[in-house]
Amino acid sequence: MGVYKSKSKHNIANYYQIIVINIFILSSVTSSSMASSSLSSIDFSTAILIRVDQSGKGDFIKIQEAIESIPPNLNNSQLYFIWVKPGTYREKVVIPADKPYITLSGTQASNTILVWSDGEDxxxxxxxxxxxxxxxxxxLTIQNRFGTTGQAVALRVAADNAAFYGCVITSYQDTLLDDNGNHYFKNCYIEGATDFICGSASSLYERCHLHSLSPNNGSITAQMRSSASEKSGFTFLGCKLTGSGSTFLGRPWGAYSRVVFAYSFFSDVVAPQGWNEWGDSSKENTVYYGEYKCYGPGADRGPRVKWSKQLSYDEAAVFLSKDFIGGKDWLRPAPSHFKNAPKPNP
Structure with a gap:
């Protein structure tokens, strides 16, 4: 993870536009979120539909081509919905900072796969x-198949107000770089071995399945909060932890690393100590590692390190709702109407 520490010198947040997000929910779930009154003039009911289909029956055959067709949209006046038909798309994809309000939707994660193989950086x-x-x-399934010999990120989220529903995210080391901003993950499957959920974001993981590939003493999280005043942290609510070998719940990438697990099932893959100080005992006084009403064979608090916390309800409450990520202000239901993209002038 040391390579990434130099990144703190770069203000990636300058790229962000913190306005509002159009969140799409799983088809079986109805969102109760209400639009912010300050943004009531924006039409979130209609999106421009772009189809990606490897057979050539859509608007594009590659995902990145579809993204490049979208004009810069910093006035936040239009939603775009990229519908990716089933297939394995072998490409590296970037959503630029000047193109907010994009939804990337597969048909189902089991048959709509985005894959690349790159590592070390x-x-x-x-x-x-x-x-x-x-x-x-x-x-959508998002994979990095670089292997087990170095950092290999499948997904990097370096933008504010981003949400992921029913996705599969897999690699080995640093699978999900949950970099900066407020983020929401629901019903996702996330797999890796070493620090496979890492970064400085404020994120809520709800009903996600975390699967460790580590043969011995890996780490699920490496959260990077660097000061007591920094808002960031990871909350895992109603999640399931499984694996093939021993793993820690987390270790501190930043001195004030903050991670909370609540109402989650821990299989016996969780190391009895629970948490690791990453070779720096001074961080034991500054990290915030908490558990609340977790259960399963790996949830016994008896052998836990003493500098982790068994949270009371009052201590846990701030982490147990979408308020932790300001979600009531930006989580949105799916649009009810779609229209075709305007054709370019000849």
């Missing part, structure tokens, strides 16, 4: 990189 290796704010991803 945590910022250059991602299969999918998100810089555009107000982004939504649904029903």
């Amino acid at each position: 945590i910022l250059e290796s991602p299969t999918l990189t998100i810089f555009g704010s107000d982004f939504v991803c649904r029903f």
Whole structure:
């Protein structure tokens, strides 16, 4: 993870446009979110539909081509919905900062796969990189097949107000670089071995399945909060933890690393100590690692390190709702109407 520490010198947040997001929910779930009154003039009911189909029956055969067809949209006046038909798309994809309000939707994660193989550099290796704010991803598998010999990011989320529903995200080391901003993951499957959910974001993971490939003493999280005043942290709510060998719940990439697991099932893959100080005992005084009403064979708090917390309800409450990520202000239901993209002038 040391390569990435130099990244703190770069203000990627300058690329962000923090306005509002159009969140698409799983088809079986109805969102109760209400539009912010300050943004009531924006029409979130209609999106421009772009089809990606490898057979040539859509508007494009590659995902990146579809993204490049979208004009810069910094006035935040239009939603775009990229519908990816089933297939394996072998490409590296970037959502630019000047193209917010894009939804990338597969048909289902089991048959709509975005895959690449790149490694060693945590910022250059991602299969999918998100810089555009107000982004939504649904029903898509995102893979980095670089292997087990170095950092290999499948997904990097470096934009504010991004949400992922029913996605599968897999690699080995640093699978998900949950970089900066407020993010929401629901019903996702995330797999890796070493620090496979890492970064500085404020993120809520709800009903996600985390699967560790580590043979011994890996780490699920490496959260990078660097000061007590920084808002960031990871919350895992109602999640399931499984694996093939021993793993820690987390270790501190940043001195004030903050991670909370609540109402989650821990298989016996979780190391009895629970958490690791990453060779720096001074961080034991500054990290915030908490558990609340977790269960399963790996949830026994008896052998846990003493500097982790068994949270009371009052301590846990701030982490147990979408308020932790300001979600009530930016999570949105799917649009009800679609229209075709305007044809370019000859």
